[in-house]
Amino acid sequence: MRTNTIYCGDCLDILRRLPDACVDLIYIDPPFGSNRDHAVMGKAHRRFNDRFEDVDAYLEYMKPRLLQLYRVLKPSGSFYYHCDWHASHYVKVLLDGEDLFGYRNFQNEIVWCYKSGGASPGKRFSRKHDIILFYTKTDRYTFHGLREKSYNRGFKAYRFEGVEEYCDEAGWYTLVGMKDYWEIGMVGRTSGERLDYPTQKPLALLERIIAASSNEGDVVLDAFCGCGTTLAAAEKLKRKWIGMDISPVACSLSRLRLEGDYGIKVNLQFK
Ligand SMILES: C[S@@+](CC[C@H](N)C(=O)[O-])C[C@H]1O[C@@H](n2cnc3c(N)ncnc32)[C@H](O)[C@@H]1O
Numbered sequence: 589m590r591t592n593t594i595y596c597g598d599c600l601d602i603l604r605r606l607p608d609a610c611v612d613l614i615y616i617d618p619p620f621g622s623n624r625d626h627a628v629m630g631k632a633h634r635r636f637n638d639r640f641e642d643v644d645a646y647l648e649y650m651k652p653r654l655l656q657l658y659r660v661l662k663p664s665g666s667f668y669y670h671c672d673w674h675a676s677h678y679v680k681v682l683l684d685g686e687d688l689f690g691y692r693n694f695q696n697e698i699v700w701c702y703k704s705g706g707a708s709p710g711k712r713f714s715r716k717h718d719i720i721l722f723y724t725k726t727d728r729y730t731f732h733g734l735r736e737k738s739y740n741r742g743f744k745a746y747r748f749e750g751v752e753e754y755c756d757e758a759g760w761y762t763l764v765g766m767k768d769y770w771e772i773g774m775v776g777r778t779s780g781e782r783l784d785y786p787t788q789k790p791l792a793l794l795e796r797i798i799a800a801s802s803n804e805g806d807v808v809l810d811a812f813c814g815c816g817t818t819l820a821a822a823e824k825l826k827r828k829w830i831g832m833d834i835s836p837v838a839c840s841l842s843r844l845r846l847e848g849d850y851g852i853k854v855n856l857q858f859k
Pocket residue numbers: 597598599600617618619635636785786787788789790811812813814815816817818832833834835838
């Protein structure tokens with residue numbers, strides 16, 4: 589199996605050619621079943637279709653791909669499925685199935701909260717989060733607990749015995765285990781990492797997942813890699829990686845990104 593390679597084609601066909609249990613970490617950000625086309629203004633060729641007749645058709649499309657992803661994941665591996673309100677509950681039920689990860693191997697529902705334009709008051713609360721479902725294949729899996737700052741009330745020092753406290757420009761805080769809701773800025777119009785690929789995810793989001801759920805030298809797979817955010821984060825954190833996307837435009841963009849940012853040679857294979 590070749591790593592540091594981008595495969596262009598339907599991931600179902602490409603995954604079928606991979607051996608069993610060869611990947612340490614999988615992140616996917618597939619179509620969400622949102623019944624729309626995603627495009628960036630002025631970049632008509634950078635688009636992907638997210639239209640399914642209904643949620644059943646969406647799940648029917650995803651299921652064979654998920655079975656292949658499950659097969660290629662190592663017993664110590666982790667799986668992250670990025671989705672949103674359109675299908676997250678149905679996807680959870682699918683992944684809880686005994687032919688996939690199973691209810692007992694569910695680890696977290698991560699809520700990625702972001703700010704974006706268009707938050708005017710309407711007929712409901714603004715929808716400003718995505719869901720990332722985190723499963724493992726067994727209960728013996730790689731996990732590096734990350735920590736985050738938790739500011740003290742009033743930003744003042746507590747000076748409790750045995751509690752380590754730190755101070756920055758905002759005030760005093762302790763370090764606590766990272767929670768399952770993440771506030772990370774989305775890739776907005778003025779963001780330096782923006783590649784004008786629709787629904788591009790922030791590098792910081794993928795770095796967090798990869799740092800928590802893999803070790804240096806591990807193999808990270810993204811079967812719906814878009815403009816290569818997972819691959820870039822994996823390369824930055826010294827992991828091996830495999831990318832797949834059905835769109836030749838996405839695959840070329842990913843290759844350009846990896847070669848430009850990291851000065852490496854990327855293999856691009858067409859099905
Ligand atoms: C939401 S985008 C991924 C964005 C990516 N996370 C990023 O940061 O750029 C979904 C991608 O899935 C790809 N895709 C859709 N169906 C596919 C399939 N059957 N096999 C491989 N890729 C597919 C689309 O071309 C699109 O690039």
